[in-house]
Amino acid sequence: MDRLLLIDGHSVAYRAFFALPVDNFATTTGQHTNAVFGFTSMLINVLRDEAPTHVAVAFDVSRQTFRLEQYPDYKGNRSKSPQEFTGQIPLIKQVLDALHIQTFEKDGFEADDIIGTLATQAEAAGMEVLICTGDRDALQLVTGTTTVLYPRKGVSDLARMTPEAVQDKYGVAPANYPDIAAMVGETSDNLPGVPGVGPKTAAKWLGQFGSLDEIIAKVDQIPGKAGESMRAHLDDVIRNRSINALIRDLDLPAGPADLAFSTEWDRDAIHTVFDALEFAALRTRLFDYLGGGDEQVATDTGVSIDVTVLGAGQVQPWLDEHAATDAVGLDVTGVLRPVAPRADAVAIAAADGAAAWIDTSTLDPADDAALKAWLADADRPKVLHDVKGQVHALAAQGWTLAGVRADTALATYLVKPDQRSYDLADLSLRYLKRELGVGDDSGQLAFDDDSAGAETAGQRARATLDLWGVLETELEQQEPLTLLRDLELPLVDVLARMEARGIGVDSEHLDTLHAEFTERMLAAAQDAYDAIGREVNLGSPKQLQEVLFEQLEMPKTKRTKTGYTTDAEALQQLFVKTEHPFLAALLAHRDVTRLRQTVEGLQKTVQPDGRIHTTYAQTIAATGRLSSADPNLQNIPIRTESGRRIREAFCVGAGFDTLVTADYSQIEMRIMAHLSEDADLIEAFRSGHDFHTVMAAKVFERDPSDIDGGLRARIKAMNYGLAYGLSSYGLSQQLSITTGEAQALMDDYFETFGGVRDYLRGVVDEARQTGFTETIMGRRRYLPDLQSDNRQRREMAERMALNAPIQGSAADIIKVAMLGVERALDEAGLTSRMLLQVHDELVLEVAAGEKDQVEQLVRDQMASAADLSVPLDVSVGVGRTWHEAGH
């Protein structure tokens, strides 16, 4: 028998749009594809599972329908579809075109009406009908031969709504579903129902009276609150019923018989469309289905793999047989941190399809040695996902890891640096269409069930290997492969060592500071309470607003989403105006509370070895920078005197002589000079004199000796703001001058440094054309919002485009320097070691007698990390504490 599949295109795509994270589905040019992906994925599943002989997809053509004329608020609660969604509809139509699936749309009507018409005609012609839609109004079409496939959640789980299923769920026959809906209401269409009447009551009445018309006729006989409510909202019900009735006799250009579906596709057309959408895995699924399923098709519910749990004496033979030459996927479970790491198990997925799982606690000495040697063998290639934590875990076992050919998290980061997470399960779903078993994310082993742990870990190892298979081809077309191999991957080991070393801390000093800050905090709080005659929570912006703007009736500050700002800058301005002692006390309280908090945070993270071990994140910052967490050692105070005292707590550890800090001076401006090739800017750096003064002298056409502090400060602010996309408004705020003056300053500046102006303009123009920016080492950042119609978003993207090459190139350079420093220290056989990185600064711990050598070595490595048209200046400081070693 013929089977007609009818799909409500908008409804299904809309479901897909919200079911799949928009951030995870975009092409390298920034086109969002989550709705297209979800729609296509569902389409392929239904084609495969239902094998229809005829197919059509209906779309809503616009919002103006006869229903809207009848009820102006129809679907009025639907926020205007986001542009990210509507932009995908044409792409869905392209996919359908390539598959030769006919689409319908009709002015003034909804997709549902088209579907109602085609379903009615098809039934009359003796066809079976399947309707795929997320719109419940279609349930009225269900009959013995017409079934609605309703997405339960996401796009892969469809409920088959037969007459029995409708009866079960709503207590009425399909034909009566609109009657129920009219009384209950439909929130998604903004059709209000009768308050107090739910599906249960509505179905009961329908059972009693037989039809909605009868209920309306005899509405006076309905007892109780619900009856009363029904009488009061009778007009709504009648209106709802007339709106939710589907039209079933539209005049359409084609009938069911014209919709025959064949898989005799134009393969080239499909490749073209799927290439453009970068749907590699989906294409495979489509052709697998086409091929008739003789191949094993990866399903959404996960692949089951055979994992051999290796027992005593089996490790060496297995490794020899399966993990000798081809790269394998490797997954270490345990505690994957620099602090108290632990490796519980190792899963290996080999290229030949075999997989093994090894429990580290049951290894005999021979197995241990075999595994250890294999892990450390650089000629046994391995692929891992987010390898740094696993390096820590293996190190706890006394094992080193070599031969890491790829890290799939880093690889994905280089291709899509704006993603906020690179979870293996997510990537597996996205690139492999494979769901991973439910292992918990922490990497902890399941407590009792080894086989479940082995299965999950094996799946992760397999997914990692397969993921690399997909990513490698994607990377090879671009520069990121070099970045991965020569920069990020080698850096993993360096970072792991730095994390494992930690930095020495003087806990007593921290305790002293904490006590002192606590005392000062309490005093400031008391001062604040005295000033207003009551106690409030000084940490609550909400309560502060009450005090400032209601009790004290101070002038309003800048608006925030929830009221008026109480940030330090605004409070300072209020203090200048009012000189109210509360403000002084509050500001003091803020400062010292913050310091105390910082100290407390550090105290909590000091390990038994008397050191703090931060964790560096290599895939967080979209520009290529590292970030530091648990604790963050990249934001330890330095600007204020009290803040610097916290730096005194970071000190040289036992067995070492001193700390050394080395930082790049004005690295971002130097990169700007290099990239812009502005002759005057380059000259300013080559002159070797105070940079900001020289720059000011050029702008104001004076001798450097005639540049006073004020002029220097202006140009300094300009210099720093430049790489951030500073506006005249921003500059005026920072310098407390008018926007006119700020604009004049910017004009003067750009007139002097025309190369800089041209460069900045060019960066944005090029990014708009190509869709991305690039650092000196070819690290890309994609900025689709450069095309946004929303001014705020677009301008934000423009500033990101200005900043990304500069900040990102600086990140590239210091990463190169870190590799150089680590390698040089090692080659020189020195004990001294690198501990911290703070974006443009390195902190090292230096052993007795190595100071001069280390200083020279670090200077050399940092200065030669990149070959720019200006020198890379490095300044070095030495001291017992981080504070002393600072400059």
Place this chain on the structure above:
DNA sequence: ACCAGCACGTA
């Protein structure tokens, strides 16, 4: 328990 918003430290 989780989340958004605010505030604030660094480069």
Place this chain on the structure above:
DNA sequence: CGTACGTGCTGGTG
């Protein structure tokens, strides 16, 4: 109405 981060608090939601 300047980029890139991480953390801790409050006060709202569950």
